[in-house]
Every structure is written in C-alpha cells, then in structure tokens.
Amino acid sequence: MSNSGSACNGQPSQAPSLSSVPGHGQPLWLLAELTYKCPLQCPYCSNPLDFAEVGAELTTEQWLDVFRQGRELGAVQLGFSGGEPLVRQDLIELITGAHKMGYYTNLITSGVGLNEGKIAGLHEAGLDHIQVSFQAADPEVNNLLAGSEKAFKQKLKMAREVKAQGYPMVLNFVTHRHNIDRIDRIIELGVELEADYVELATCQYYGWAFDNIKQLLPTHEQLKRAERITNQYREQLAAAGNPIKLIFVTPDYYEERPKKCMNGWGQVFLTVTPDGTALPCHSARMLPIEFPNVIDMPLQKIWDESSGFNHFRGDSWMEEPCLSCDEKEKDFGGCHCQAYMLTGDMHNADPVCAKSEHHELILSARAMAETVAGNPADLLYRNERNSRIITTDRLLKFSRD
Numbered sequence: 001m002s003n004s005g006s007a008c009n010g011q012p013s014q015a016p017s018l019s020s021v022p023g024h025g026q027p028l029w030l031l032a033e034l035t036y037k038c039p040l041q042c043p044y045c046s047n048p049l050d051f052a053e054v055g056a057e058l059t060t061e062q063w064l065d066v067f068r069q070g071r072e073l074g075a076v077q078l079g080f081s082g083g084e085p086l087v088r089q090d091l092i093e094l095i096t097g098a099h100k101m102g103y104y105t106n107l108i109t110s111g112v113g114l115n116e117g118k119i120a121g122l123h124e125a126g127l128d129h130i131q132v133s134f135q136a137a138d139p140e141v142n143n144l145l146a147g148s149e150k151a152f153k154q155k156l157k158m159a160r161e162v163k164a165q166g167y168p169m170v171l172n173f174v175t176h177r178h179n180i181d182r183i184d185r186i187i188e189l190g191v192e193l194e195a196d197y198v199e200l201a202t203c204q205y206y207g208w209a210f211d212n213i214k215q216l217l218p219t220h221e222q223l224k225r226a227e228r229i230t231n232q233y234r235e236q237l238a239a240a241g242n243p244i245k246l247i248f249v250t251p252d253y254y255e256e257r258p259k260k261c262m263n264g265w266g267q268v269f270l271t272v273t274p275d276g277t278a279l280p281c282h283s284a285r286m287l288p289i290e291f292p293n294v295i296d297m298p299l300q301k302i303w304d305e306s307s308g309f310n311h312f313r314g315d316s317w318m319e320e321p322c323l324s325c326d327e328k329e330k331d332f333g334g335c336h337c338q339a340y341m342l343t344g345d346m347h348n349a350d351p352v353c354a355k356s357e358h359h360e361l362i363l364s365a366r367a368m369a370e371t372v373a374g375n376p377a378d379l380l381y382r383n384e385r386n387s388r389i390i391t392t393d394r395l396l397k398f399s400r401d
C-alpha cells in the first residue's frame with residue numbers, strides 16, 4: 001500500500017488544536033460493546049483483529065456509571081453489543097439500570113445463548129428492541145460462516161420466540177458473495193419470521209472482513225441482481241399490505257463517493273469497548289490515535305476535549321483533494337479507517353472517492369471480485385486462536401522493521 005507521506009506512519013499523530021475544532025453535537029447514540037467473547041466465528045466480524053489481547057472488561061458498576069454519564073451528555077439510545085452481549089452474566093442488571101435511566105435500549109445479538117426464559121427476563125428488565133443476526137437463510141451456508149453447526153436452528157427458534165414475546169425485531173443478514181444470490185430466500189425468511197425490519201447489509205470491509213475480502217466481495221453483477229430483487233419484493237410486499245421494511249445497504253466498494261462516516265466524527269455516536277476505550281466509531285480502534293478510556297476520564301471530557309474525539313472534527317485535518325472539494329460537507333472525506341487500511345494514511349481521502357489518487361485500489365478490488373473464485377475454505381475465522389496468531393505476527397513484523 002502506498003502512503004502519501006503525511007503525519008501517519010504507524011505512530012499517534014497530532015490532533016488539530018482545540019481552537020480549530022468547531023462545535024459538535026451530543027452523543028445521542030451510545031454503543032456499549034460489553035465483551036469481545038462470542039460463541040461464533042464470523043469471518044466478517046467488525047471486532048478488532050487483536051481482540052483476544054484486549055484487557056479486562058469493565059465491571060457492572062463501571063458500565064452503569066458510563067450509562068449515567070451518557071444520559072447527562074444527552075444520549076437517548078443505548079445499544080448492547082459485543083462480541084455476544086449475552087455472554088455477560090450481568091446483562092439483565094445493565095438493561096434494568098439503563099431502562100431506569102430513560103434510555104431506549106437495543107440488544108444486538110447472534111441469538112446463540114438465548115432461550116425463552118431469558119427473553120422474558122430481558123422484557124421484564126425493560127429492553128425495548130432486539131436485533132438478531134443471521135449469516136444466511138439456509139443452514140449449510142449459515143453454519144459454515146458462523147463456524148458453528150448448531151447456529152441456524154437456534155437462531156430460527158429464538159427469532160420466533162422474540163416475536164412471540166411481542167418485541168419489535170430487526171433481522172440482520174450480512175450479505176457477501178456466498179449468500180447474496182439467495183437474497184430472495186433471505187427476504188422470504190424475514191417475512192416468515194414476521195420481522196419488522198430486514199437489514200440486508202452488504203459486508204463492509206473492516207476488521208476481519210478486510211482480511212477476507214477475496215473470499216467475500218461480491219461481483220457487481222451479483223450486487224445489481226440482489227438490489228433488483230429486493231426492489232421487486234418491496235413492491236410486492238407493499239401491495240400485499242405487509243408492513244415489513246427491507247433495508248438494502250450497498251458496499252461502498254461499488255460507489256464513486258464515500259459514505260459520511262458515522263454521520264460525522266464525534267458528532268452523534270459514541271462507542272465504549274469492553275475494556276473502556278471510548279471511540280467515535282466502533283472500527284476506529286485500528287487507527288494510530290490514542291483514544292481515552294472511561295476509567296481514566298469522565299465521558300464529558302472525552303466527548304468535548306479529548307484529542308481522539310477532536311482529531312477529525314472540522315476540516316483542519318484535511319489534505320487535498322478533500323480540502324478544496326465542494327462536496328466536503330457531504331461526506332467529510334469518507335471513512336478514515338478505510339483510508340488507513342488501504343493507503344496507510346488516515347488523513348487521505350477515502351479511496352472509494354473517484355477523486356482520490358488511490359481510487360485505483362478500489363477498482364482493483366472490483367476487478368479481483370470478477371476473477372477470483374472466493375473459496376470459503378480459505379476464510380480466516382474470527383476466533384481467539386487466529387486473533388493471537390495475527391497479534392504475534394504483527395509484533396514480530398514490528399520488531400523486524
């Protein structure tokens with residue numbers, strides 16, 4: 001990968017001075033990544049590659065304190081995520097506390113570890129909403145991608161139970177070249193399970209997905225077909241009076257302009273990772289920025305004053321072509337993680353942008369998707385063993401360099 005030669009060279013770089021940081025919003029959306037533990041092994045997981053080396057998880061009291069501080073800052077929505085949040089034995093206590101504080105709460109789960117009694121307990125604790133993720137609509141592909149032979153059956157059972165207990169439910173399917181051709185079956189499964197929303201989220205290539213891009217990136221033809229079929233279903237379902245909503249998310253690898261990263265860095269979203277590191281975006285941990293920890297700093301100070309949260313606020317960090325671009329208010333230069341992964345410099349324009357000098361990297365990936373077979377046998381699964389191997393390899397490379 002190329003490097004444009006700016007501040008980023010694997011070392012924490014300078015944040016803009018606070019006097020150059022314009023106003024910012026409130027952290028309306030708080031995401032609590034309670035744990036990196038998970039019984040599944042999805043090869044597109046957005047958790048960091050070195051998750052197995054991350055330190056101790058926050059305690060119940062520490063999490064409740066984060067939620068309280070979040071409410072004081074104006075947070076209204078709280079997502080419980082992971083890893084698999086059901087692994088935390090204090091989940092009910094955390095949800096009860098958050099509910100009493102007035103949050104709208106959402107559980108983002110694989111469904112593995114749920115049972116009828118637990119769903120009832122979550123309801124009693126005041127949980128508002130559940131999102132269940134599936135890997136595919138047929139057991140073979142689902143279980144292959146989840147790295148578990150029992151996952152599909154369990155997910156089906158739990159999705160039915162979630163609805164039976166009166167929850168609004170989102171079903172989330174991460175689509176890629178191994179399941180996107182069955183988009184019709186995926187939508188039908190969503191209808192059958194009476195989901196309120198079906199999120200057809202084409203894999204975004206961060207975290208583990210970036211390492212597996214050769215196996216996962218669909219071709220342009222696959223993507224166009226899936227979008228066409230989704231639109232047909234939308235029309236048919238609406239005509240039949242079915243209220244289900246189908247949300248189709250395209251991968252930015254097939255766009256010419258990047259997406260507006262997290263609706264603006266440090267504007268609306270605040271993620272707290274299992275060890276208390278606070279991030280403006282759940283992927284940002286990969287960046288060579290020193291992010292603050294909720295154990296060391298009050299949330300208000302983190303949000304308003306920390307160099308990590310101020311780093312990409314405003315436009316004083318920008319370089320060309322973004323700096324003089326008349327579209328910079330639309331996307332703020334795109335995704336900094338993507339710029340970092342692909343070019344080695346997080347201050348570059350997101351290479352998805354056709355104006356970027358690195359856009360060729362995206363075009364090459366598209367060309368690669370047309371020619372490689374994308375063999376599932378070559379997938380790198382997200383598990384502790386692989387995480388430790390990757391971390392060790394990186395350390396060895398670092399000491400050699």
Ligand code: SF4
Nearest residue numbers: 038040042045083110
């Ligand atoms: S993406 Fe898969 S492996 Fe990652 S946390 Fe979710 S269920 Fe677990």
Ligand code: SF4
Nearest residue numbers: 322325327328333353
């Ligand atoms: S040059 Fe930068 S600001 Fe302009 S559209 Fe591309 S990414 Fe966005």
